[in-house]
Amino acid sequence: MEKRIDNVRNIGISAHIDSGKTTLTERILYYTNRIHAIHDVKGKDGVGATMDSMELERERGITIASAATYCEWDGHQINIIDTPGHVDFTIEVERSLRVLDGAILVLCAVGGVQSQSITVDQQMKRYNVPCIAFINKCDRSGANPNRVIQQLQEKLGHNAVSLQIPIGIEGDFEGVVDLIRMEAVTFSGQNGEFVQRGPIPQAVQAEAAEAREQLLDAVSAFSDELTEAILEERDIPVPMILEAIRRGTLQRRLTPVLMGSAYRNKGVQPLLDAVVHYLPCPSDVENTALDMENDEAPVRLVPDSDLPVAALAFKLEDGQYGQLTYIRVYQGMIAKGSTIVNARTGKKVKVGRVVRMHANQMEDIEAIPAGYIGALFGIECASGDTFVSPGSRLTMTSMFVPKPVISLSIVPKDNKSQINMSKALNRFTKEDPTFKAHYNEETNETIIEGMGELHLDVYVERMRREYNAEVTTGIPQVAYRETITQTAEFNYTHKKQTGGAGQFGRIAGYLEPCEEDFVFDNQITGGAIPTQFIPSCEKGFRQCLAKGPLMGFPVTGVKVVITDGASHAVDSSDMAFQAAARGAFQEGYRKARPVIHEPIMKVAVETPTEFQGAVMGLLNQRRGMIVGAQDEGQFCVIESHVPLAEMFGFSTVLRSATQGKAQFTMEFLTYKQIPQSVADQLAKKAAETKKHAA
């Protein structure tokens, strides 16, 4: 493996659904000689794109797991993570962005900046990932790159600057004008593999001159030399422009925009040049870890292979040869045969096989140096774990993991399916922290939880295909929560004297609403409750959280403060105080005006304007609050906040109401109190279920 860190790029490709990022990745791999034939997403040849390695992905034309791959371009090594575009899988996008140094934001020349692009952009901001934009599908009817650039500026607040202008548009799209070198770039050969540079066609010369002026004007802010050269009207050398663009991009103060059509094999090679020129190498990016020995003080990591190791496992996959762990090495080097420590568990691990991934094929390598992405075999760990050299106490900051908002009960059809299902769930829950599974003893069902209907659908489908586990699914359930709305006091005595050793414990204090899920505050002074029983009290309170007294939903946002209590020299015990805490919680909870909260989703519907009224009607019927409607020419985007409980089956209803012309995206926004009428319905349902169970 080439050791020069300046020549490494770890990049991601992020975009809205159907913007064509998998197609783009396919072309990149072809031009960098990683693959020798091009297969399209949902292609007629039935092979599917190389990056969509899972059968299901190929069938649905969506990318689910981010496959990591690497390629070489112009003497540079590029590691690419192909990320899913659907919001239900954002944890994958988040994890990819955490380990990447730069990203390509793919936008559709027709659709422009769509709601998912906004979400992805916010994620990029969170992880401070510099990006370049690629306006794809310039050959489509209705393509308008200028409008997309304007949207990048207005909707996402990017200082988007076009480095190219199209030669011809829609069906006449032939290539691009390179505004830096002032050349026309066209593509020929069966798969666009030959790049021709030539004079700019007469028809676009004036436009090109004007666009170059705008480019230089925007870029000059990042280079004094360039400003001087412009003012003195000297010839401007190309490297000077490239350097200024790179500086702006790395600071995230400039977003270079390129364009083309991946499907028509146009504009991909200049994009690869741009990746090499403008996106950062690992040493350009500052990464920090936390020093556990020094009160979690941040420590800067240096991409030097001679230093102690700091690496992050960002993705797990269970393959036929055991667990494959995708890893990004930030500092030091992970070599075959070396020993590393899992910072979370403290366990020492000997590194066996080290590989470099190319979609679902792999190549054995000797080591992963600092700054690189690779994969390890046979290492037991969870996603998000940090690996360090023995003796080091560093840990990478944890990644933001959203909580599941929807659950579904699954029942295996037979014994064989049951065994396979548990194997599958074991793997999926390890791979995806937003996917959870547990067994409900009351209903004898396995419950899976995730980020949306599609998210769960995909896992159920994968169980069927990859593990041969036939399961029947129940109706999706919303993850309701209970919380309290006012402060309430409790003073509870647990007393039992029924022969044998008695039980005694008294706990007094109050409950109050808080922001965190649960806070336990011990304000007892003078030993009213002996210190050894305080953890028992906390345990007792915690036991009550799993199933709220109101309707049996998990309780969140409660602060328990204990201020007083009493104990008995003989009869007080761990059990007695746990029971007392449970009683105290029940007592306080009822007085604290408990309410039910439900997940509210941010729903954005893109629809042709003629269906605007109908779509708003649909959202309104679903207890949706419409925030606004945005005019986008032929289309409009309706933004609304809708309870998740009302969103089941929305895609079918939306399709039939709009002749299949509208699409929507949905993501979790917040938890909100449910209206009384809905609470009454829930209570009725809960009572019925109880009756049936009895």
Next chain:
Amino acid sequence: MLIADAIQKSPIRQLGTDPKTMLKPGRFGAVVADPGMGKTSLLVQLGLYALLNGNPVLHISLNDPVHKVSLWYKELFRHFVRKYAVEVAADVWEAVQCRRFIMTFQVEGFSVPKLRERLTDITEQGIFTPSILMLDGLRFDEGVSEILEAMRALCETMQWSVWFTAAGTPEARAVLKNDPFDVVLGLRMEDKTVRISVEKGGGGPVDLCLDPDTMLIQRFMGRAE
């Protein structure tokens, strides 16, 4: 302090008891200033004030996307709550959001028939019926008189009053002198402070300015240091 008390104490009351009562149904008001002075923030505060008084507001923006307009309201509400130490029940902001509807158009795509069509969609289904409109970003250039005429006809029928923002060009100022503009508020830079003045109508001179940190309307306390 309760929200009702905060509204009573807020200096915005100098401009009138409520932006709705400042304008009669079917009449227009405007905020006029040079670019970058804070027209949108003043307009949003008028909208927020109307919302807190229980009036449904339709905010139409020709420049900003929905989420940005929404952010303007949220931020100014947050600043307002913090400044007056208001104890807000969680449902106050909820209620404000429910009474507000944001519509955005591309500047070149805006026309009154289009607005009428889109509004009919909403009002007929009972989703939203505004009583006051905020129109941000309309260009007061050649074609504006036709738009204003059509807007006037629409608003007279529907009994809506409208607040506009206008760049401080001579053409705009000339239009604002005419009927149906009853109230014109101006923003101008004076001693490093953005002062608010009543250029037409209203209840008389005011001593208000915009807080440079929060853009909230506040009483003018003399020259800035």
